Amino acid sequence: MIRLALETGTRLQELVRSEWREFDTARRLWTIPASHTKTKRERAVPLSKKALRVLRLLEVLRKPGESRPFHTIASPPAASQAFKAISKRAGTVDFRFHDLRHEAISRMVLYKRQLSVFEIMRIVGHSNAEMLHRYANLRGDEMSDRME
Secondary structure, three states: OHHHHHHHOOOHHHHHHOOHHHEEOOOOEEEEOHHHOOOOOOEEEEOOHHHHHHHHHHHHHOOOOOOOOOOOOOOHHHHHHHHHHHHHHHOOOOOOOHHHHHHHHHHHHHHOOOOOHHHHHHHHOOOOHHHHHHHOOOOHHHHHHOOO
């Protein structure tokens, strides 16, 4: 789930509630229905090669009849609590699942240069550039590496 979050910039609730029928691996597209999004708008999320590898692994682990990739996770709050417990055991401080969304969006801005700001906004479900600006936490060292 963490890998898919980092590749797509999707929210925890979108991941937990996702269903296999939403993924079109041939077209490399995840169509998240309005009922699973915060904004209550359907959203198309392109799938990177890494995201497709994660989905293939989940497909191998899929139990017959399961409609959800993350069927073992009952709800978004349950996933959040589990992530919090794992993070605490790992010794991280002040780290939430939602921070992965910030990281994913920052990576898109820095490394997916073929995507425009408007395309990134559409992918992650932001309706204005100000929200994207709040999520794209760009570090100076990463930007200076790109100056060469």
